Amino acid sequence: MAATSIVLTELNRKSTCWVKVENKTFSEYQSPPRSFDDELKNKNNGLIYLEINGDLAGYVIYSCSSSHSAIITGLAVKENYRRQGHGDALLKAAIEKCKSKRMHRVLLYVDPLRTPATNLYKKLGFEIDTLLKSFYSSDQDAYRMYLDLNEV
Numbered sequence: 001m002a003a004t005s006i007v008l009t010e011l012n013r014k015s016t017c018w019v020k021v022e023n024k025t026f027s028e029y030q031s032p033p034r035s036f037d038d039e040l041k042n043k044n045n046g047l048i049y050l051e052i053n054g055d056l057a058g059y060v061i062y063s064c065s066s067s068h069s070a071i072i073t074g075l076a077v078k079e080n081y082r083r084q085g086h087g088d089a090l091l092k093a094a095i096e097k098c099k100s101k102r103m104h105r106v107l108l109y110v111d112p113l114r115t116p117a118t119n120l121y122k123k124l125g126f127e128i129d130t131l132l133k134s135f136y137s138s139d140q141d142a143y144r145m146y147l148d149l150n151e152v
Contacts (some may be wrong), residue, residue, distance in 0.1 A: 005012065011047040064103055068102065109132070
């Protein structure tokens with residue numbers, strides 16, 4: 001049996017590799033609301049992507065602010081790679097990047113109906129701050145969750 005190659009890579013802002021990540025990893029429905037290009041124009045944002053045997057399997061996008069808070073703006077793993085610890089690895093990598101940039105807190109928003117995602121965040125120490133009614137749309141709420149990095 002051949003060895004599996006798993007690689008986490010921070011996207012270089014000057015690279016055009018983001019096109020490959022966006023176009024080949026996920027459908028338009030699953031992609032973040034803004035394109036990766038828009039996300040990466042901001043020097044405080046970062047994207048870490050996961051390749052398994054050369055196949056783009058997932059990504060996490062984070063943004064760090066001058067107020068020492070960061071936000072995870074996107075986390076996705078291709079369906080056939082889910083429930084194998086890859087979302088966990090991506091999120092941990094983003095948290096480490098935020099720590100290295102001296103962030104004190106990481107925030108994220110998640111649909112309360114996305115139980116597997118919510119459970120992943122809780123497993124890594126995120127806590128639910130509040131329920132935001134009509135966050136995504138008039139009939140779609142969100143939990144705002146946070147992780148204090150001083151306590152990790």
